[in-house]
Amino acid sequence: MLDFPNAKINLGLYITEKRPDGFHNLQSCFYPVRWCDALELLPAEELRFDMTGLPVPGNPETNLCLKAYKLLQQDYNLPPVHLHLHKVIPMGAGLGGGSADAAFTLRLLNQQFALNLSDEVLENYARQLGSDCAFFVQNKPVIATERGDVFTPVALDLSGYTCVVVYPGIHITTAEAYGSIKPQQPSCSMEMLLKQDVKVWKEVLKNDFEEALFPKYPELPQLKEQLYEAGATYAAMTGSGSAVYGLFKETPPNLVFPAHYAVWQGLL
Template sequence: MSAMTLTDVAAPAKLNLFLHIVGRRADGYHLLQSVFVLIDWADTLHFERRADGRLQRHDLTAPLPADDLCLRAARALRAASGTSFGADISIDKQVPWGAGMGGGSSDAASTLLALNRLWDLGWSRERLMALGLSLGADVPFFIGGQNAFVEGVGEVLTPLALPRQWLAVVKPAAGIETRAIFASPLLARDNKPDKVAGFLVDAGIQSLLDGYGINVMQPPAESECPEVTKVARVLQERFGNSRMTGSGSAVFARAGTGHQPLASLPSDLPEGWVGRMCRSLEEHPLRGWASD
């Protein structure tokens, strides 16, 4: 790497080990509780500094929307910092869209962290997280850089030390728009909230590995997208458990904490489905790219 370029910048996906909705704010935003865990299914970004202030994105794999979160993050940081620099941003997109895995938010977070370094801004993690929240509720988690108990609309993070685990992840061909899930009458919005201290004492880390809680978004997602039910059934039969992540449509199964997973993914997934046997990460690969 040089002062002008940053290459092979990782943007890992996340999974929700559980997801409860515990209320709403006055502005209508839902209050959630969840545990987010980073996994090694990731996009890769490359950055080159420009002196002319322009921001350009180059899609190395699947074409992305013209104004994606990555470009919006770059514009927001350029405006907030007042820098005269710009950047060429190239994206090797691997995390599927509409999966509930936070791919776009992770790209935005890695963009903020990378440009903070590339443009010599010296912003703190806290300042980047505040800017990230204006882009999306999941962005602060990725900037925070640690697996976490997540509250509020996604901005209240309590880091958790979780053992590395295997997670079989499969996304069907269909994606799901989050707005459809939140509009569903099947969405439960009245889960009893856990206090993080009590959660760690009463539930404990082992209970997370054993499948604590539920994902309240799964019933409306299955109603919206029958493929979610099919994926869940395939993984349940293979691993003895399954759960959707986020607002879907990806589903995962816990596959052990040893050196090898308890089983392999089926080799005959239907056309259009994508799956990987993933490992959880202890921390974000860019964790050291911002000061605490």
């Protein structure tokens, strides 16, 4: 079985408070984009996991795909499988690629072994793997709250917009991003902000991490400004960075970025 775990962008991101468990509560809109990895699942005599594409730091034995398999294996006595991940979505970019890989592993296992697990059950497994993993089970636009794992459906349709996502090769860890953030409540709810015309999002829809990280990494505000100068209706950093995206109502011009930047462009 083959599937293509996709990335997501954050439309607005507000860090509202520090939780007693050390995590943070947030408000954001998660929106899927079609920048994808490739994940293949095959029957096997023994458990096997390997990767191609972008190098993934750390021990492969701790990869979220393997963790996802082991979660279901312990509850449903699954036979061994061969998982192959071709990594395309950059890491440390705020695009949720690793979370998507984990959630899609759960989905593929559910299909392969006819477990008939509901989306709700899969989401509960996904929450054990990472704060935004559960989003990729249903993979539809939502307003995310609490740790980014409680979802409210949102009637937001950006089809027709072209999204340009640019990753400048700066790996920002979650710990670094949250270490310089000052939680505060937004002046307006996400629901109200998203109901406003995309043309005014530039003035009202913010990512709290920009204030903390832009002074440290000047490439990021420069990228955002470059996208606006090219005609973006809205541009922002996604997640805790460092990818920056622009939404274009018209087909954007040919944008030129440094050779080491990773760029994806496509319709939403």
